[in-house]
Amino acid sequence: MSSSHHERKPVxxxxxxxxxxxxxxxxNGVTLDILEGETxxxxxxxxxxxxxxxxxLIGSLRPDSGEVWxxxxxxxxxxxxRMHEIRKKFGMLFxxxxxxxxxxxxxxxxxxxxxxxxxxxxxxxxxxxxxxxxVGLSGFEDLMPSQLSGGMKKxxxxxxxxxxxxxxxxxxxxxxxxxxxxxxxxxxxxxxLTKQLGITSVVVTHDMNSVFRIADRIVxxxxxxxxxxxxxxxxxxxxxxxxxxxxxGDPEGPISFLQRGEGYLDKLTA
Amino acid sequence: xITALDSIGRLTHGFLRQAxxxxxxFCQCLFWIVVGPFKRKPVPVKxxxxxxxxxxxxxxxxxxxxxxFIGMVLAMQxxxxxxxxxxxxxxAALVGVSMTREIGPVLTALVxxxxxxxxxxxxLATMKVTEQxxxxxxxxxxxVRYLVAPRLLALALMLPVLTVIGDLMGMVxxxxxxxxxxxxxxxxxxxxxxxxxxxKDILTGLLKSFVFALIIAMISCQQGLGTEGxxxxxxxxxxxxxxxxxxxxxxxxxxxxALFYFxx
Ligand SMILES: Nc1ncnc2c1ncn2[C@@H]1O[C@H](COP(=O)(O)OP(=O)(O)OP(=O)(O)O)[C@@H](O)[C@H]1O
Ligand SMILES: [Mg+2]
Numbered sequence: 001m002s003s004s005h006h007e008r009k010p011v012x013x014x015x016x017x018x019x020x021x022x023x024x025x026x027x028n029g030v031t032l033d034i035l036e037g038e039t040x041x042x043x044x045x046x047x048x049x050x051x052x053x054x055x056x057l058i059g060s061l062r063p064d065s066g067e068v069w070x071x072x073x074x075x076x077x078x079x080x081x082r083m084h085e086i087r088k089k090f091g092m093l094f095x096x097x098x099x100x101x102x103x104x105x106x107x108x109x110x111x112x113x114x115x116x117x118x119x120x121x122x123x124x125x126x127x128x129x130x131x132x133x134x135v136g137l138s139g140f141e142d143l144m145p146s147q148l149s150g151g152m153k154k155x156x157x158x159x160x161x162x163x164x165x166x167x168x169x170x171x172x173x174x175x176x177x178x179x180x181x182x183x184x185x186x187x188x189x190x191x192x193l194t195k196q197l198g199i200t201s202v203v204v205t206h207d208m209n210s211v212f213r214i215a216d217r218i219v220x221x222x223x224x225x226x227x228x229x230x231x232x233x234x235x236x237x238x239x240x241x242x243x244x245x246x247x248x249g250d251p252e253g254p255i256s257f258l259q260r261g262e263g264y265l266d267k268l269t270a
Numbered sequence: 271x272i273t274a275l276d277s278i279g280r281l282t283h284g285f286l287r288q289a290x291x292x293x294x295x296f297c298q299c300l301f302w303i304v305v306g307p308f309k310r311k312p313v314p315v316k317x318x319x320x321x322x323x324x325x326x327x328x329x330x331x332x333x334x335x336x337x338x339f340i341g342m343v344l345a346m347q348x349x350x351x352x353x354x355x356x357x358x359x360x361x362a363a364l365v366g367v368s369m370t371r372e373i374g375p376v377l378t379a380l381v382x383x384x385x386x387x388x389x390x391x392x393x394l395a396t397m398k399v400t401e402q403x404x405x406x407x408x409x410x411x412x413x414v415r416y417l418v419a420p421r422l423l424a425l426a427l428m429l430p431v432l433t434v435i436g437d438l439m440g441m442v443x444x445x446x447x448x449x450x451x452x453x454x455x456x457x458x459x460x461x462x463x464x465x466x467x468x469x470k471d472i473l474t475g476l477l478k479s480f481v482f483a484l485i486i487a488m489i490s491c492q493q494g495l496g497t498e499g500x501x502x503x504x505x506x507x508x509x510x511x512x513x514x515x516x517x518x519x520x521x522x523x524x525x526x527x528a529l530f531y532f533x534x
Contacts, residue, residue: 060404080412087410098405100397112409160409 008035010069011168011200017056017066019049026052028224029066039194039201039214043246044221045255050204051095053221054170057202058092059083070168088116090168091161095176097153099145105132105156106141112163131159135189151182158189162199169193171203175210187213208247212236220246222255291496292488295414299422302415311412317420325386325421326428330435332385333378337436340377341365341443349452358452362459363466365444370467370475374437376523379482382429383515387490390421391511394494395504403495413495422487429483430476437475474530481526482519489515 010033019027026049034040042050055061056068059075068076075086091112092098099108109128113119119127132138135155145153154174161169171190175183187210193199205211211218211232218235220227220243228238235243245253306312348364394417397403403413441463448454493511497503 055404058408060407084410087408090408092405092408094401094405096401098401100402100405101400102393111411115409115411160405 008037010034011036011071012057012202013067013069014057015067015069017053017068018064019052019056019061020064026224027056027063030221030224030226032219032226032229034200034202035217037194037198037200038216039190039203041211041215041218042202042204042221043206043211043218045246046206048221049224050221051172054092054172054202054204058090058170059086088164089166090170091164091166092170093154093157093161093172093174095172097145097150097157099153099156099160101145103145104141105137105143105145105148108145108156109141109160109163112160116164127163131163132156134162135159136185151178151186154178154186155189158186162193162197165197166199168200168202171201171205173204173206175205175207180209183207183210190214208249288492292492295418295492296422296484296488298414299419302412302419303423306415306419311415313415313419313423317416318423321420321424322428324389325382325424326431329382329385329428329432332381333432333436334439336377336381337369337374337439338443340373341369341440341445342447343443344368344373344440345444345447346451349447353452359454359458359462361444361448361452362454362462365448366441366463366467367471369440369444370437370471372475372523372527374440375433375475375478375482376519378433378436379429379479379486379519380516382425382432382483383486383490383519384512386425387486387515388508388512390487390490391494391508392504394491395497395507398495398497399500399503418487418491418495421491422484425483425487426480429486430479433475433479474526478523478526481522485518485522486515489518 012034014030014032017027017030018025030053042053044050052061056063056076057070059068059078063076066076067074071086071089073082073086075083078086099105100111103111106125106128109131110124113124113127117124128141129138132141135158137152137155137159140148140152140156145156148156158169158171158174174186174190178186190201190203191214194201201214203210203214215232217229217231219229220235220238220240222242227242228235228240230238236247238244242254244250245255302311302313344365345361349358349361352358352360352364394403397417403417406413406416445456445459445463448459449456490511493507493514497507499506
């Protein structure tokens with residue numbers, strides 16, 4: 001399995017990505033490659049900067065320093081016109097779905113097609129139905145997003161993300177807040193898209209069951225840095241106590257939740 | 271003393287930064303409106319129509335209501351003073367001129383800032399905190415082109431129209447009082463109104479309402495898109511949008527009135 005990865009080319013190549021918000025370092029020199037056709041999972045504790053990292057990959061945030069190479073281009077330096085072209089080649093499923101609630105499900109999925117293609121409206125309607133079919137929601141095109149459940153919203157978001165047949169799809173916590181069956185459904189969709197359509201999937205998730213079900217490779221982020229990159233097997237057997245704590249969901253360990261120790265009393269009484 | 275200076279400095283800094291951001295957004299709007307069609311990325315017509323209906327047609331009733339009653343109030347108030355001079359007929363002139371130059375544009379703008387501006391901020395703010403704005407960007411739709419420009423165009427078109435209707439309604443309000451309460455003849459009232467109203471009054475009022483439209487659109491859109499932090503942030507932005515619009519409308523009105531007055 002791992003030998004085949006060496007032959008694949010990276011489609012995304014991040015070099016030394018640094019980002020601060022208001023003086024707080026969120027990403028502290030992240031370097032990694034994402035290979036063509038793989039499902040790449042980003043793990044890490046809440047607030048460690050996973051969404052922020054993803055926002056750099058889709059070009060909605062610019063790094064303080066570092067490079068983000070995608071399709072042979074450094075998108076950290078691309079101008080708006082270039083970005084517009086590059087955006088046709090990837091889709092994104094947002095943490096909360098990100099559906100436009102003033103538009104019907106069908107119009108949500110049609111919007112990227114109307115914006116980027118000159119296709120006839122009757123053809124667009126057929127393509128919308130095809131995408132809905134793919135995520136198991138045929139016949140829902142006339143509903144408004146407010147009439148959908150959380151899991152349905154995620155799947156419509158996914159249908160919209162793949163509307164333009166992108167080469168890469170980014171998922172920000174696609175299974176958060178879903179029941180186990182729906183989680184399985186979304187995971188299966190992710191796998192199917194990757195395997196059948198040859199899409200590269202980049203998935204942020206906390207859900208350990210999902211991670212080991214879908215991942216080809218995993219990166220563990222911690223405090224804005226790459227802790228380890230590896231296959232599910234390598235991560236599962238990693239020696240790093242932080243990774244072990246994270247996989248097992250241990251409340252005690254190096255990832256501190258209860259901040260005892262130095263300055264604790266001072267913090268309380270300040 | 272130091273802290274007072276410090277907070278004044280911070281306030282000024284914040285104000286200037288926001289004014290700068292707003293100006294930048296306004297320039298982007300102009301870019302999309304003027305250059306967009308040539309790059310085959312025009313301001314979406316559908317959004318523009320929806321916004322025109324929302325900010326224009328749906329506001330008609332409240333504008334008519336408010337300006338009509340203010341016209342009546344204005345007539346009674348001025349009659350109270352002009353009667354003492356034996357010049358009651360000038361109520362017509364006073365109502366006509368002050369509605370078109372001053373009260374019509376300002377009052378209509380305040381009503382629209384409260385009704386339309388608040389709604390714009392709340393809508394865009396909700397879109398921002400639920401990742402819809404980012405989703406737009408990811409699809410390749412520029413939020414300024416797709417969301418801000420249609421709202422700016424709709425307001426810049428509809429606020430002057432509403433203002434003209436409001437002016438007329440104010441004069442009708444004045445007319446109702448003049449004819450029923452002050453014993454003025456119907457024809458005389460209308461003639462006096464027309465005689466004293468100049469083209470310049472009308473143009474002044476229209477120019478003011480156009481500037482107010484830009485102020486409302488830019489403040490409400492910028493506050494909306496600049497929102498951070500969930501439902502609480504949406505509420506905060508909406509309040510700030512309305513308060514800032516009110517203040518800026520009054521300030522702009524004072525500046526414009528002074529300009530027209532001193533420029534003759
Ligand atoms: N626009 C912003 N301005 C200021 N701080 C931000 C901004 N976006 C994110 N942050 C901060 O960056 C940190 C990382 O946020 P991010 O959303 O990337 O975390 P995350 O790993 O996705 O967390 P979660 O798993 O809870 O979604 C947080 O502490 C957050 O407060
Ligand atoms: Mg996140």
